[in-house]
Amino acid sequence: KIDPKKPKMAIYTCFLQHVINSLKPGGKAAVVVPTGFITAKSSIEGRILQHIVTQHIVYGCISMPSNVFATTGTNVSVLFLHKPQQGETGYEKVTLIDASKMGEEYKEGNNQKRRLLPHEIDKIVTTFANQKAVDDFSVAVTYEELIEKGCFLSxxxxxxxxSEYIDITAEEFENRIKNYNETLSEQFQKSHKLEDAIMEQLKSLRLS
Structure with missing residues (x-):
């Protein structure tokens, strides 16, 4: 009998666990998962995520653009897994890439899809291979940093x-404040005129 109190497992979590358990020492794997998995907080997904981080199994994650796979519109990410040889510590850092804004849209029949361009693929591969940190695109973080953030792989x-700061002189600051005050005063005057016009219109209304 099925225990109604037992948490339900998504099919992909069964496959992911099978892949992890099937890895031989020194073996590697890449698995496509729903992007929601990489920020899972609880339930089975959260425990699997915690396991692959704390055991240093995951060494990379790439968040892909939407509609990039032909058979699903679900946002997906690619996990890169590795089982260290006995006595090895494995990777020191985990490479995380956000490629979700990449690609060009195209239409296939009635379906709207997205594909990565050759230079974008080159950027992803090079960044991942070299564990490069690129502003708003990729980071290379330690397992300790991942654990501090709840094991999230986003x-x-x-x-x-x-935060961008612009250095201005006291005189420039005063001029800006003066301009803001003048603009506000003009807007307030226009607002009062509009209020007066509306009130006059209301006074002229008669029930016919």
Whole structure:
């Protein structure tokens, strides 16, 4: 009998566990999973995600553009897995790439699809192979950093938040404030005129 209290497993999680358990020492695998898996917090997906991070099995993840696979419109990511040889520590860092904004759209029949261009594929391959960090595209993080972030494998979770500052003089600052005040005053005057016009229109209304 099926236990209704037992958590349900998505088919892909069964396949993913099979791949992990089938890896021989030194073996590698690439598995396509729904992108939601790489930020799973709980249930079976969350436990698998935690396992492949804490055991240093995953060494890379690429978030792909939507509609890039012919048979599904689901957003997907590619996990890269590795089982270290006995006595080896495996990879020191995990390469995370956000390729979700790449590709060009095209139509096949009634289906809207997306494909990666040759130079985009080259960029992904080169970045991954060299574990390069590229602004708003890729990062190479340690397993400790992944664990601190809840074992999430989404590259965007690790991008630096940048703030741009512009140096201006005190005189420039005063001029800007003056211009803002003048603009606001003009807008307020126009608003008052509009209010007066509306009130006049309301006064002229009669029930016929």
């Amino acid at each position: 590259a965007g979770q690790y991008f630096d938040v940048k």
